[in-house]
Amino acid sequence: MLTLDFHPTGRHFLSIPGPSPVPDRILRAMSLPTIDHRGPEFAVLGKRVLSGIQQVFRTRQPVVIYPGSGTGAWEAALCNVLSPGDAVLMYETGQFAALWHKMAVRLGLKTEVLGLPGAENWRRGVQADLIEKRLRADTQHEIKAVCVVHNETSTGVTSDIQAVRRAIDACKHPALLLVDTISGLGSAEYQHDAWGVDVSISGSQKGLMLPPGLGFNALSARAIEASKTARMPKAYWAWDEMVEMNKTGYFPTTPNTNLLYGLAEACDMLLQQDGGLDAVWARHQRWAEGVRTAVRAWGLEIQCADPAVYSPVLTGVVTPEGVDADKVRQVIWERFDLSLGTGLGKVKGRMFRIGHLGDCNDLTLMAALSGSEMGLKLAGVKLASSGVQAAMEYFAGHPATAVLKKAA
Numbered sequence: 265m266l267t268l269d270f271h272p273t274g275r276h277f278l279s280i281p282g283p284s285p286v287p288d289r290i291l292r293a294m295s296l297p298t299i300d301h302r303g304p305e306f307a308v309l310g311k312r313v314l315s316g317i318q319q320v321f322r323t324r325q326p327v328v329i330y331p332g333s334g335t336g337a338w339e340a341a342l343c344n345v346l347s348p349g350d351a352v353l354m355y356e357t358g359q360f361a362a363l364w365h366k367m368a369v370r371l372g373l374k375t376e377v378l379g380l381p382g383a384e385n386w387r388r389g390v391q392a393d394l395i396e397k398r399l400r401a402d403t404q405h406e407i408k409a410v411c412v413v414h415n416e417t418s419t420g421v422t423s424d425i426q427a428v429r430r431a432i433d434a435c436k437h438p439a440l441l442l443v444d445t446i447s448g449l450g451s452a453e454y455q456h457d458a459w460g461v462d463v464s465i466s467g468s469q470k471g472l473m474l475p476p477g478l479g480f481n482a483l484s485a486r487a488i489e490a491s492k493t494a495r496m497p498k499a500y501w502a503w504d505e506m507v508e509m510n511k512t513g514y515f516p517t518t519p520n521t522n523l524l525y526g527l528a529e530a531c532d533m534l535l536q537q538d539g540g541l542d543a544v545w546a547r548h549q550r551w552a553e554g555v556r557t558a559v560r561a562w563g564l565e566i567q568c569a570d571p572a573v574y575s576p577v578l579t580g581v582v583t584p585e586g587v588d589a590d591k592v593r594q595v596i597w598e599r600f601d602l603s604l605g606t607g608l609g610k611v612k613g614r615m616f617r618i619g620h621l622g623d624c625n626d627l628t629l630m631a632a633l634s635g636s637e638m639g640l641k642l643a644g645v646k647l648a649s650s651g652v653q654a655a656m657e658y659f660a661g662h663p664a665t666a667v668l669k670k671a672a
């Protein structure tokens with residue numbers, strides 16, 4: 265029997281960095297009856313979501329929408345542009361980068377992983393100079409793809425994708441650039457075309473504010489060209505039939521119609537507000553700074569050690585030596601009906617994660633911080649001062665309108 269200290273009334277506070285809270289507007293859009301995916305109405309929906317998601321990726325090139333999770337979209341990216349035994353250069357920023365690497369190994373690719381030595385690696389973004397150095401040494405152009413994670417959800421560190429593009433271009437290396445922006449898209453700045461990305465990978469349940477269940481690949485002309493000769497086995501994930509049929513607004517197999525209703529709504533929410541996507545990116549930066557202000561006031565460490573690449577999507581909070589971060593999370597969940605992200609992989613038990621992605625506002629973040637502060641104290645953590653007080657002052661003193669004006 266579940267013995268809870270609270271009456272689970274009101275709303276659960278879902279403050280994990282994905283799945284993120286789904287706005288009522290999207291839930292309502294998804295509640296419409298499922299329609300015939302071969303019928304005349306469907307093409308209208310299909311064209312609407314395909315155009316909307318292109319704008320969210322900031323691309324004019326095709327975006328493939330799969331019924332699947334982000335992991336499926338990772339696999340789709342790899343198997344559409346590569347051949348068995350191809351060399352791929354990856355960079356370990358955290359657990360998600362490590363899992364993508366594990367997948368590449370399972371698929372039979374010849375992988376090489378770059379990174380900084382020791383624990384530092386999970387506290388900083390991709391060091392583009394290491395990529396450049398490695399590519400320069402590859403005079404035979406054996407490396408076919410460079411794979412990096414844009415927003416490392418396990419640590420709260422973003423990476424400078426433009427710097428990676430410049431590194432590849434600086435040595436005139438033909439490797440394709442594959443980027444996981446599963447948790448970045450829709451919250452952190454991302455520009456598929458302008459940044460010269462060949463395949464961008466995303467999922468529905470993070471910045472796009474949807475339930476889990478959709479995976480995305482945004483393509484480039486070079487990626488499409490590579491897919492014509494790539495020999496990795498693929499059928500369900502193959503881009504060719506999908507891209508061809510999408511031109512008419514239809515899909516080769518049954519799409520998740522109701523998630524697409526939600527996606528159409530999400531694209532409208534992201535694109536049709538004052539300031540558009542620029543305003544979305546700016547407000548996440550502001551929320552992130554508010555949350556970090558609280559962590560600093562507590563006297564706790566932020567997992568990301570480089571302020572230049574703090575994540576606007578989530579903040580990793582390191583608990584003091586000897587304090588199990590998962591115990592803190594458990595107290596917070598049991599007492600205050602608030603879910604925080606667990607530490608993943610080698611930082612399990614050492615940190616927890618506060619999400620500020622998707623559909624937040626100042627007060628949902630204040631709730632997450634209040635729950636965290638109460639839970640930290642209940643777990644016996646000595647805090648330097650009140651993070652809640654500090655965050656309130658930050659949010660009150662930095663009106664969102666000022667931030668949005670700057671973005672416009």
Ligand SMILES: *Cc1c(COP(=O)(O)O)cnc(C)c1O
Nearest residue numbers: 333334335360415417446447467
């Ligand atoms: C969530 C996430 C994934 C995994 O996506 P699933 O939808 O769980 O398969 C991969 N990479 C990053 C950066 C993520 O945030």
